[in-house]
Amino acid sequence: MRLTVGLVSLGLLAACDTGTEQRDAVASTRTVQRPYWxxxxxxxxxxxxxxxxxxxxxxxxxxxxxxxxxxxRFRAFCTPCHGVGGRGDGAVVSRGFPPPPSYHDERLRALSPEQIVQVITHGKGRMFPYADRVLPEERWAIAHYVKRLQGQETGSPQGQETEGP
Structure with a gap:
């Protein structure tokens, strides 16, 4: 029985093709290498x-x-740095990260939703771009929510408009 199993195993090993005769033409990682176009x-x-x-x-x-x-989406992506109220007091600030500017500063209150969408898309300063993480429609939603936050701070109706394009 052992002899039969041994002969069958030897026969199977002899039938295997290792491909060593073509090894020179193939890269060691076995990837197909194509020219750069x-x-x-x-x-x-x-x-x-x-x-x-x-x-x-x-x-x-x-x-x-x-x-x-x-x-x-603001709570998911923005609050770690900007904080829940947009004051730049997020969790990373308490761990030593420099605070981002408050959304309630006059400079940022003057931004339009279009400008906020551009900052979310391309980043600015220490803020990296979120174009690969946040869909365009969600960027607009975040921008309008930020304007709503800014309007709530002063009690002005800014950011509470419901008219469309």
Missing amino acids: PVPPGAIARGTAAQQAALAPPGPQVTPQLVATGEE
Whole structure:
């Protein structure tokens, strides 16, 4: 019995092709290596037009649902640095990170929702871009929620408009 198993195993091993005769033509990682083809000038990635259209001013119509979505996304992405009230007193500040400016500073109160969307998209100062983490519609929602926060601070109606584009 052992002899039979041993002969069958030896026969199977002899039939295996290790591919060593072609090893010189294949990279050690066994990947297919293709030449580099540069992207043609003027080429645009798929989906770019739709993304740019979603980011174009004036953005979606401001509704209570949009502001509620903005609050939810703000709490998820912005409060670690900016704090719940937008004063720059988030959790990372208590751990030694330099505080971001308060949304209630006059300089930031003067920003339009379009400018806030651009900052969320491209980042500014120590803030890195959130374009790969936050959808364009959610960026608009966050921007309108920030304007609502700023309006609540002074009691002014700023950020409470419900008119659309």
